[in-house]
Amino acid sequence: METRLELPMVDLPLLEQAAPERADATRNRARILDAARRLFADRGVACVSMDEIAAAAGVGKGTLFRRFGSRAALALALLSEREICFQEGFIRGAPPLGPGAPPLERLIAFGEARLDLMADHAEVLAAAEIGPARFDSPPYAVYRLHLTLLLREASPAHDPTYLVETLLASLGVDLFLHLRGARGMMLADIKTGWGELVGGLTGAVPAPVLAR
Amino acid sequence: METRLELPMVDLPLLEQAAPERADATRNRARILDAARRLFADRGVACVSMDEIAAAAGVGKGTLFRRFGSRAALALALLSEREICFQEGFIRGAPPLGPGAPPLERLIAFGEARLDLMADHAEVLAAAEIGPARFDSPPYAVYRLHLTLLLREASPAHDPTYLVETLLASLGVDLFLHLRGARGMMLADIKTGWGELVGGLTGAVPAPVLAR
């Protein structure tokens, strides 16, 4: 289990194709995104089928899937602008989210920013993070790297792999929706919980010791 | 957010119907479970459709869904025996899993036992915990209560709601499969990680303080 760290942020936005795409392809991509955004906003993400999006965009279903591959990927694409802002924030933004603050403060700020993102786009994000896509998506790879670096900085001797994945699981949309829905928590409650969780781990990371 | 605690373990096994079911219903339920178990074992859970199970069981598709409601619920039913053993273990079993050990040791033992369960039945469990069923399933309700009681015992002043859900998220099948697959961790590594996580929280639960 060696985590690679070289060239951390080279391909943060989805990597561009070498071959440029044809004009009609670009046009159709834009049409599809527009139609999806509109339908999702009008009727709720869960109540819109891929056929409807294709029809509203004036393209065939094959085109839709050729461009985006799956419903989850389409949802992810809809969020890419907001996602890039978020990533900019913790990579190059101002402290405490960006560089400059101590790592554990940055970690807390990261979680809070991610929670804000989820609160704003829970429905679409839920459509994007279904199934295996949840852990394999490009954003998660970026988050993973970011948290790994922060935890290494906070505690160089400790292998952060497991903790990183656990913390990311705490910031998954499924859990978020469950906490807000069935558990009846408010966004502020969840942020507080996250802060306590990370804060609580402070003593742990440098020297994990079994209780008792 | 008030967590109810009265009568903690009354309906741990799925509650029985008042009206007993008809003989053919019972027979068909057994046939379906047998067929599903066999097909899942032979060809892998992911490669067996509900139609195939119905056919192999010699019943109609309607019957299958009438009995179990969904693919996820069928998978859950297949695990119920093992699940009940697990619950017996942490409710009435020997320490450190059962009563008698200090709460944080019990918590660690709980996670390890759950990880063992996942290692044994990852495929079926993955089919059982798709979508919203993950948080709403009867087992999760039991786990939630158990962890709530343990954390209350360890630290009476602190509201454990968020921490409970986070810890449960760390023991989800999705994450487990990701850790074993893409992250290349072994079962033992994950157990170690869990132990460190819980151990690390030790100092936090009584008096959560922000790092720095």
Add this chain to the structure above:
DNA sequence: CAGGTTGGCGGACTTTGGTCCGTTTAGGCT
């Protein structure tokens, strides 16, 4: 501008989880 090729297009098709409803039958009652 004409021709060719190659990526893109679109919709019919497949798969599969889940629903509906007309038909059948188990089992209590007389």
Add this chain to the structure above:
DNA sequence: AGCCTAAACGGACCAAAGTCCGCCAACCTG
């Protein structure tokens, strides 16, 4: 035993994600 009814049965049906492949037209080349 015969009847009656509620429960159960089963398979046709539906919705929706994803695939396939023959046709078309965008762009390059001459």
